[in-house]
Amino acid sequence: MAAPLLYRAWVVASMGLVPFFARSQTAKLREQGVPILRAHEKLGHATQDRQGAGPLIWFHAASVGESLSVLALITRMGLFLPQAQFLITSGTATSAKLIAQRMPPRTVHQFAPLDAPGPLKRFLRHWHPDAAIFVESELWPQMLRRTFETGAKMALVNARLSDKSVEQWRKWPGIAHYLFEVFDLILTQNDAMAHKMVSIHAPADRVARGINLKSMAGPLPVDEDALFEARAALGYRPVWVASSTHDGEESAVLQAHAALLKQFPDLCLILAPRHPDRGDTVEALIKDAGLTCHRRSRGEQPGAQVYLADSLGELGVWYALADIVFLGGSLLPIGGHNPFEVAQSGAAVLSGSHVSAFAETYAQLESEGAARIIADGDDLADQIASLLSSADQLKAMTTAAKRFVAAQDDQLDQIASRLVSVLKLDAP
Numbered sequence: 138m139a140a141p142l143l144y145r146a147w148v149v150a151s152m153g154l155v156p157f158f159a160r161s162q163t164a165k166l167r168e169q170g171v172p173i174l175r176a177h178e179k180l181g182h183a184t185q186d187r188q189g190a191g192p193l194i195w196f197h198a199a200s201v202g203e204s205l206s207v208l209a210l211i212t213r214m215g216l217f218l219p220q221a222q223f224l225i226t227s228g229t230a231t232s233a234k235l236i237a238q239r240m241p242p243r244t245v246h247q248f249a250p251l252d253a254p255g256p257l258k259r260f261l262r263h264w265h266p267d268a269a270i271f272v273e274s275e276l277w278p279q280m281l282r283r284t285f286e287t288g289a290k291m292a293l294v295n296a297r298l299s300d301k302s303v304e305q306w307r308k309w310p311g312i313a314h315y316l317f318e319v320f321d322l323i324l325t326q327n328d329a330m331a332h333k334m335v336s337i338h339a340p341a342d343r344v345a346r347g348i349n350l351k352s353m354a355g356p357l358p359v360d361e362d363a364l365f366e367a368r369a370a371l372g373y374r375p376v377w378v379a380s381s382t383h384d385g386e387e388s389a390v391l392q393a394h395a396a397l398l399k400q401f402p403d404l405c406l407i408l409a410p411r412h413p414d415r416g417d418t419v420e421a422l423i424k425d426a427g428l429t430c431h432r433r434s435r436g437e438q439p440g441a442q443v444y445l446a447d448s449l450g451e452l453g454v455w456y457a458l459a460d461i462v463f464l465g466g467s468l469l470p471i472g473g474h475n476p477f478e479v480a481q482s483g484a485a486v487l488s489g490s491h492v493s494a495f496a497e498t499y500a501q502l503e504s505e506g507a508a509r510i511i512a513d514g515d516d517l518a519d520q521i522a523s524l525l526s527s528a529d530q531l532k533a534m535t536t537a538a539k540r541f542v543a544a545q546d547d548q549l550d551q552i553a554s555r556l557v558s559v560l561k562l563d564a565p
Contacts, residue, residue, distance in 0.1 A: 138318065141311040144278055151253040151279065158251050166248065169230035178248040181259030185245050191220030192562055195266035195289075197249060197280070198225065202475060203272045204232040205239070206295060206350040212241040213553040218562055224264060226250075235450055238358050252277035261287055268560040272350075273297045278316060285319035290560040294552070295350045296325040296334060306337035314338040322559045324348075324552065327497055348548050349477075349498060356481045357453030364454050370438035371458065375401055377521055378455050378484075380409040380446075381474040382465030386489075387419055389468055389514030391426040391443070396518040398442060401525055405439055407455045409446035411465060411474070416447030456482035460535055461524055463487040463517060476502055481542050485534035487511055487520055507537035 163176040175184055187193055196211060198204040204227045211223050225236060226249040236246050250256035257279055268290045271281070274297055285291060298306070306313045317323070317339040324347030325331040335341045379390045387408065394406040410419050416434055423430040429441035433448045446455050456462060456479060467473045467489030476498055479486045486508035492499045502508035511517045524531045557563050 138315055140282075141315050143309060143312045144282070144315060147278055148254065151251075152255075155251055155253040155255060158253070159256075162251065166230055171230050171233070171248075175233075175248065179251055179256065181250040181256035181263075183247060183260070183263040185247070187222065187264055188243075188245075189220065189222050191222060192218070192267035193222045193224060193264060194218075194560075194562065195264065195269045195284075196223065196225045196272065197269065197275055198227050198232070198272040199275050200227060200229045201232045201235055202351065203227075203275070203295075204236050207270075207272055208236070208239050208241055209549060210294070210350060210553060210556075211244055213549050214557060214562075215242055215244075217553055217557050221562065224266065231449065238450060250280075252279045254279065254283075257283045268292070268562055270294055270556065270560075274299075274302065276316060278312070281316050281319050290562075291320050292322040292324070292556055292560060293320050294324045294347060294556070296323055296330060296347075298330070298333065298337075303333050303337055310338050322556070324555075347552055348545075349495075350552075351475050351477050351495075357456060357478050358450070359453040359457050360451065363451065364457055367439055367454065367458055370440055371405060374403045374405050375525060376405045376407060376439075376459040377461040377463070377525075378407045378409065378459045379463045379465065380407075380452055380455065380479075381411040382408065383411055383469060383471055384415065384418075386465050386468045387422050388426075389517065390463065390465075391422060391428060392514045393518035393521065394443065395426055395428060396515075397521055397525075400522055404442075404525075405444060406442065407439065407444045407446050407458065409448075409452060409455055413447040413449055416445060419447070420445055452478065453482070456484055459484060460531055461485050461487065461521055463511075463521075465489075467491050468513070473499070476508060477542075480507060480538040483535050483539050485509070485524060485531060485538060487517065489513075502538075502541060505537050505541055507534055507541050509534075 159180055162179045166176040178184060196207050223244040225244060226247050228249050233246055250260040261283060266289050269284045270292045273295050320343060323334055323339055323344045325334055326349045328346050331344050331346050334344050382390060397404050420430055423443050428443050430443045430445055431437040431439055431441040432445045462479045462484045464474050464476060470491045472494035473492030476486045476495060486502055488510055490510050499508055509520055511520055
């Protein structure tokens, strides 16, 4: 199929824009502590070599959530393909740091090249992947077509497009068909998305419902030393966690905690805002609520009424301390955050009603008794008080969470096996 005019226009435009994008992208990574050599990976300059004689399987994701969602899949495919090597690319310093903490065997990370001829040619010439697996909505036009032209087998997994994106693709059927035809397999998160992908000219015979890979990401890493220190500081105090909270949600969480302290005076709240750089703002809210605060970024241990966990990559530690976790991004119309990480820790999940990004998952967790949807801060306090007062209720929820996680494992085997077969990675 000949390249549509819109695609050719983007190729020309990207050649002129690449110096500006390169400067801004590398500067952003440098500001976040990435060494200059690694920042130049954005220009396609590899900082590691391809290892071994086996096939190289390239996974490309956008940022933290997408990157972490495929790590368990890489691990499982590695068991099926003991000679294979894996490359995972992402775009942010945060994703690179978290991937490094949970890197599967025989896997390396690089920053994704810019969607321009020079960076992509250098990247593909160096790595020359045998298969490329793209995650969710990472659909850069030149990256897709130039990878396809190398002869690599390609798949899109965990496919998820917003309604706005779907409408945009429908306006450009030519470019949509040109890009989606590169995939040998497109696995969507649900049936509705499978129908949408077909409606925007993805090849119908290559589209199928998969699973939400975020349910397969595996437990968050836990720093055992940090966990030991926090447990020693807490002693026998009861604990609950409010994580991934956003601006406008902490006030309701703190109001709930203040109410709970009247019934449970030793109760500790571990408050982990979605963006740790909001630590000063959140600490001011804690003090305004009349509550005492210790803060992780100051090296303090939990001992006050609220422990402000304004750090990165330590959610696994905080989840390990508590059987009750409230997930933010849900009291306001933000879309909610990943409940799988909480369920994998064996904790009961509480959430507001704004969970459009994980609607099916929350419905399943709620129906199985592993999650409860709350209306507001008052309802949050009531639900936590109920769980703290009833060991049987809490045990039922945590058991349901563990049962839900266990049921996902067989599905991961099925997805890994299907990718190995369709991408012909098991061929002699």
